[in-house]
Amino acid sequence: MPYSLKLDIVKKSYPSSRLPILKDFHLDIEDQQFVTILGSSGCGKSTLLRMIAGIDNNYNGEIWVENRLVKSPSDDCSIVFQELRLFPWMSVKENILFALKKQKDGHEELLRILKLFDLEEYSNVFPGNLSGGMSQKLALARALINIPNLLLLDEPFSSLDYITKIRLQNDLINDLNKLKTTVLMVTHDIEEAVFVSDKVIIVSYCPSKVIKIFNVDLPKPRNRSSKEFLIVYQKVLDCMLEVLHMN
């Protein structure tokens, strides 16, 4: 399989800290895979996504998206931030169109993405009047309007209630299947990681590096209460606890 993302990070530190946040972080992600990085809070997961997105270039190493060395943001990579970052003064429609590469002839793309995320009824509504789940859908729709090769998700379900979260996870898997996009998600929620991912990557805490990679070979859509699901969940949990003891 061709690689969609290749990470060769030697070291990443914050100016305010002597200790590196990421060290010897190497990872290859295959095309059209859904990969999740699991790690505890503050281990540099969000920083890693910012580096891949090309908005943080202050590190030693190389990041490749497809055949492009990441130096700056690019159209082939999109990101959904944890805090969503929607423009409060733009309607749903305007928020999505803001991200569109070509501003002309965007009508069809807009309708397609609004339909995909069930946002048609809300196209003229401001984000401040949307529920948490709908706001999350809007952030995803904006990130996917250009159909990027790589989608980066920074704890996208962390602010949602449990029921909304599982509904949105199901929707996301269906939508991404249609778009054939490679996804790299970071989270600290094990159940979420096992439910949506083809691969779950456990990382250590400060300096962060890849400790273990789990291939989740369960068919999608997955049943959260099935024996197979719970076995994978337990394995990942055990590994996470081991990492915690290591720290």
Place this chain on the structure above:
Amino acid sequence: MRIIDKLKNILISLIVPFFIIVLWELSVELAWVPKTLIASPSQILIDYWYFLANGELFKHSFISMFRLLTGFVSGSLLGLIFGIGVGLSKFMNKLLNPLFQFLAPIPPIVWIPLLIIFFGIGELSKIVLLMIASFFILFINTVNGIRLADYNLIEVANIYKKSNYVLITKILIPSAFPNIFLGLRLALGLSWILLIAAEVVASSKGLGWLIWDARNFSRPDDMFVGIITIGILGKLTDQLMVVAEKHFTSWKIRFDGK
């Protein structure tokens, strides 16, 4: 809001003025206060009608509104332009901000003698006074509005590789709208105060002059005609600003009180 609720709100807002007017009328008619000091509401109403009928009120209101709008609009526009420039550019900030920060705290009223020396007691001195006052308020509020823009949203524009033009027009200026409108309302309020002060000091027409002239001839009813007209026009201009603010910041979820 339903029509019945709106009517209810209007009625609630009229309760206190109604009782004040009744008490006022009684206190003048029953001679609790001398008529030479204060006119009764009924007298003022008759006088108001007289001023309306002979066109005097329209003449004074028109000239005051002309001075107010010319000074306020031109000063605000300049404040907005310079505010955007200083807010966006580090160089402009270094070049102009120290000077403007020095001039801004100077009460605009102290410029009146200097403006009279330069421009005489004609229209220009009053218009320039209002321009100065509006300029600094808009300038400070616009710079602050732009500088307080959410950096996370600017980063989104960078991710989608938007031009500086898009960054300015779609993100920085809209995010500064609440501050800009706050500045506009403050500048408008201050412009009214300065306009009346300038008309009292150096003028032969306008609402400020009307009040001052009535004071010289001990005509409290004429004074109230001027005062009430300023109140009405002040409320109207402020209301226009509120409507514009609601239009441009309709996305904001407002706290209307408990």
